[in-house]
Amino acid sequence: MEYTIRSEKMSVTVQTLGGSLRSIRDREGTEYLWQGDPAYWKDQAPNLFPYIARMTEGKYTLGGREYHMDIHGFVKDSELAAAECGGDGLLLRLKDNEETLARYPYHFTYEIEYRLNGNCLEVVYRVVNEDEKTMYFGIGGHPGFNVPLEDGLQFEDYELTFAGAGGLSSEGDTRRVVFSPACFVTGTEPFALGDGGTLPLRHDLFDDDAIVLTGVPAQVCLHAKNGRKAVRVSYPQMRYLGIWHKPHSDAPYVCIEPWSSLPSRDGIVEDLAKQPGLIALEAGKTYENRWKIELL
Numbered sequence: 001m002e003y004t005i006r007s008e009k010m011s012v013t014v015q016t017l018g019g020s021l022r023s024i025r026d027r028e029g030t031e032y033l034w035q036g037d038p039a040y041w042k043d044q045a046p047n048l049f050p051y052i053a054r055m056t057e058g059k060y061t062l063g064g065r066e067y068h069m070d071i072h073g074f075v076k077d078s079e080l081a082a083a084e085c086g087g088d089g090l091l092l093r094l095k096d097n098e099e100t101l102a103r104y105p106y107h108f109t110y111e112i113e114y115r116l117n118g119n120c121l122e123v124v125y126r127v128v129n130e131d132e133k134t135m136y137f138g139i140g141g142h143p144g145f146n147v148p149l150e151d152g153l154q155f156e157d158y159e160l161t162f163a164g165a166g167g168l169s170s171e172g173d174t175r176r177v178v179f180s181p182a183c184f185v186t187g188t189e190p191f192a193l194g195d196g197g198t199l200p201l202r203h204d205l206f207d208d209d210a211i212v213l214t215g216v217p218a219q220v221c222l223h224a225k226n227g228r229k230a231v232r233v234s235y236p237q238m239r240y241l242g243i244w245h246k247p248h249s250d251a252p253y254v255c256i257e258p259w260s261s262l263p264s265r266d267g268i269v270e271d272l273a274k275q276p277g278l279i280a281l282e283a284g285k286t287y288e289n290r291w292k293i294e295l296l
Contacts, residue, residue, distance in 0.1 A: 003082060003090050007116035010295055018076040019092040021111040022046035024121065026295050032231055034144030034253040040246045042255070044144055048077035048111060049125070049155060050137035052102050053263035054183055055270065057149060062105065062136075062272045069103055072142070078222060085141065096130075102189050107131040119296070125289045127281060135281045136272045138261035139289055140238065144245075145222055145251045147201065151228040155201055157224040160243065162217045164195040177212040177240070177262060184266035199243070210244035212259070220256060221296070230296040233258065237289045239277070251294040258291050 002022060004013045013023040021044060024033040051060075051073040059068045070077070080092040080098070094100075101107075107133065113124040129135045147155050163244040176191035191213060193199055199272045205211065214242045220241065223230035235241065235258035242257030264270045272278065281287050 001082075003085055005086070005088050005090050005114060005116055007088050007118055009119040010121070012114060012116060012121055014090055014092070014114055014156040016080050016082060017073055019047050019080045019094075020076065024293065024295070026119075026229070027107060028088055029231060030149065032145055032149060032229075032295060034255075035127070040249055040251040041144065043076075044071060045140070046142045047125075048138065048140040048142060048259070049075040049110055049127075050135075050139070052138040052140050052261055055266040056184060056266070056268055060264075060270045060272050060275075065105075067103055067105070073138075074100060074103055083111070088117075089113070090196060101209050102105055104289045106133075106135045106194060108135060116151050119294055121293045123293070125287075127279075127287045129281045129283055129285050129287075132283050134273075134283065136275070136278045137189070137281070138259070139287075140240075140242075140257060140259040140261075141291065142242075142255055142257045143233075143293065145231055145254045147252055147254050148224065148227070149231075150224075150227050153224050155203060155250070156198055157226065158201045158222060158254075158257075159194075159224075160199040160201065160254075161221045161223065162193060162199075163219050163221070173217050174213060177214065179209065179212075179263075182266075182268040184264050185262050186266045201254060203245075205243075206245050206247050209247050210242045210255075210257075212240055212242045212262070214240050216241055222254065222256065222296070232294040232296055234294070235291040235292070236293065260289065 001016045083093045084091040091113045105226040109128040115122045175188040218236040219234040221255040233256045236260035240259040244255045245251040
């Protein structure tokens with residue numbers, strides 16, 4: 001099922017499968033969200049929980065038992081229930097069930113709240129630990145945006161410009177997460193942004209798969225110097241940002257992915273209670289993570 005919410009400046013359509021975005025349009029009718037051409041990438045904006053990206057051998061351990069987990073977790077493939085729906089807001093909910101418990105042994109409630117405020121889509125991820133033990137998880141977004149956003153422009157006309165409270169990170173703070181050929185973490189290395197904190201887009205940037213950065217400001221703008229339309233993503237509670245399109249292609253989109261944590265380390269079947277960087281949520285507690293997408 002799909003729901004559409006509206007403000008005076010934009011409209012957003014969301015599907016209950018995975019709670020994923022299906023459309024982001026401004027009042028002129030311009031579509032900002034990638035529309036899922038399977039020739040490049042059939043998805044549009046999956047939500048990532050309780051794990052981000054890949055696990056070594058597709059599995060992890062917890063409390064001495066072994067569990068299997070698909071890439072990016074199970075929320076993207078789960079049917080969420082609409083708990084609230086109004087003109088400018090939507091709340092979707094997933095509770096643990098037999099299928100989730102087989103892959104993730106926790107009782108929980110997972111919510112995605114979408115709310116429009118003028119030209120801004122506010123996204124809230126909310127997790128309630130309804131178990132008697134600490135939950136460990138990662139959480140994040142994976143929206144793809146059309147590039148170009150306007151006729152007469154090309155992919156290479158666009159760049160990502162990083163900014164945020166306090167300005168750019170000091171020189172040397174920004175690092176790229178290094179991945180093995182199979183996309184597992186091997187470490188980090190320095191990453192230099194261009195003047196003004198920019199990353200000009202080229203298709204071959206993604207020939208080695210995603211660019212995952214840490215130590216960047218909490219806001220990035222996708223724009224073209226000669227363009228009228230742009231999109232800004234702000235992610236103040238996320239430690240990592242993934243940037244991606246299908247490798248070795250001329251895909252006309254780019255994903256801007258706020259992540260709380262990283263995939264498995266290369267060659268390690270992770271113990272979920274020991275993997276560095278995962279969120280640890282105590283029994284009975286609630287976790288919230290807020291980020292937003294603005295049309296400029």
